[in-house]
Each structure stands twice: as structure tokens, then as C-alpha cells.
Amino acid sequence: MIKLLEQKFQPFLNGTYLYDSKSILKIFNMRQDHQRYNNVYEKFLEDLNLHLVDAIKYCDDIFTRRFIVYEPLSIIETPFFIDVVGDNLDEPPSLNLIKPVKNFNYALQKLIDPHRRNYSDFDFFSRLISSQTNDVDVEAELKRMRENIFDDVEYISSCRLIEKILKNDE
Structure with a gap:
């Protein structure tokens, strides 16, 4: 399979870290040793599947000449001022503090x-x-x-x- 990918899908292999043939073969052989290798191997198969689906869709769109007709955009009016409704306008609104999300x-x-x-x-x-x-x-x-x-x-x-x-x- 790797030889076929090297011939037909070279941009896919070059587009992501560890997707060169040497690295993928090493990961394939070590995928049973630890979860880290199995994780990369499963991600490789998932990305390959998505790439193939996109390639098939692209070819299908080209050869069947599907055209998308867009509806004209309608203008949505939004009010410039927002009315504040409440019992006591002298009190400041309470703030809902949100816990910051950890982003790695x-x-x-x-x-x-x-x-x-x-x-x-x-x-x-x-x-x-x-x-x-x-x-x-x-x-x-x-x-x-x-x-x-x-x-x-x-x-x-x-x-x-x-x-x-x-x-x-x-």
C-alpha cells in the first residue's frame, strides 16, 4: 500500500509529519508495542480515508459538472441601539464569570x-x-x-x- 501511495499520492505523504514511507512502515511494525504508535497509525488511516474521499468527490464534481446555484443574500436589519429592560437600571449587571478553558x-x-x-x-x-x-x-x-x-x-x-x-x- 505504501508503494502505491508513493506513486499516486505523494503530496499526501509529504503533507504531514511522519507520513513518509519509512516512518509509516516503522510505526506499522511497532503499533502493537505501545498506544503512541497505534494512535499515529490510526490517525494515518483516518487521514488517508478522508483524503481519498475528498479526491473522489473532487473527481466526481469535475466529471459530472455539478454547479451550485447560490441564493441571493438577503439584507438583515439589526437595531443600532439595544433597549435595556429591567427592574432596577441603577444596579450594574451581574457578571457571569466563566472558568478559562485550558488550551494546549x-x-x-x-x-x-x-x-x-x-x-x-x-x-x-x-x-x-x-x-x-x-x-x-x-x-x-x-x-x-x-x-x-x-x-x-x-x-x-x-x-x-x-x-x-x-x-x-x-
Whole structure:
């Protein structure tokens, strides 16, 4: 399958970290060893499926010449001033404070960026993640990432596993 993808879908393989043939074959062989490899392998299959569905849809649209006719936009009038209705207008309105949402996307994107793959940037962005979570698995994967900072397969699969763990914790 990888040989076929190299011949027909080279942009797909080059478009994402770890989707080169050498890395995918390594991950495929190690997918039973740990969840981090299985996670990357499942994501690869999911992305490949989405890419193929999009390619088929694109070809279908081109060859069947489907055209979309858009309805003209209607103008919606909104009032410039909003009437305030209430019993006592002298009291300030109460504020509903919302607990801030933990967002790890920035730190994870910086960790996965190959141009920032050095120990000082890693320490900074991994501390951002560590300070917002107490998950033991996340800490273990961050430690593993630091140990394998120049091994793309190990580093990125650990990063993807951290991303999955943090998404499940939300």
C-alpha cells in the first residue's frame, strides 16, 4: 500500500509529519508495542480515508459538472441601539464569570515544529503543558520526547499521544 501511495499520492505523504514511507512502515511494525504508535497509525488511516474521499468527490464534481446555484443574500436589519429592560437600571449587571478553558494547541504546535526542535524551546513549551495538567501519562511522554528529541518517529508519536490524552481530559 505504501508503494502505491508513493506513486499516486505523494503530496499526501509529504503533507504531514511522519507520513513518509519509512516512518509509516516503522510505526506499522511497532503499533502493537505501545498506544503512541497505534494512535499515529490510526490517525494515518483516518487521514488517508478522508483524503481519498475528498479526491473522489473532487473527481466526481469535475466529471459530472455539478454547479451550485447560490441564493441571493438577503439584507438583515439589526437595531443600532439595544433597549435595556429591567427592574432596577441603577444596579450594574451581574457578571457571569466563566472558568478559562485550558488550551494546549499553541504549546503542542510549537513542540511539533521541526524548526523549534531544540532543548531550550522544548523545555519552555513542555513546562507550559506540565503546569496546566497533572496527568502522569503526559509527564511520561514529555520525558520520552525530551530523550528522543531528534528521532522524528518517537518524538512526534509521543506528541500525538499527548494531544489525544489532553483532548480526552477536556
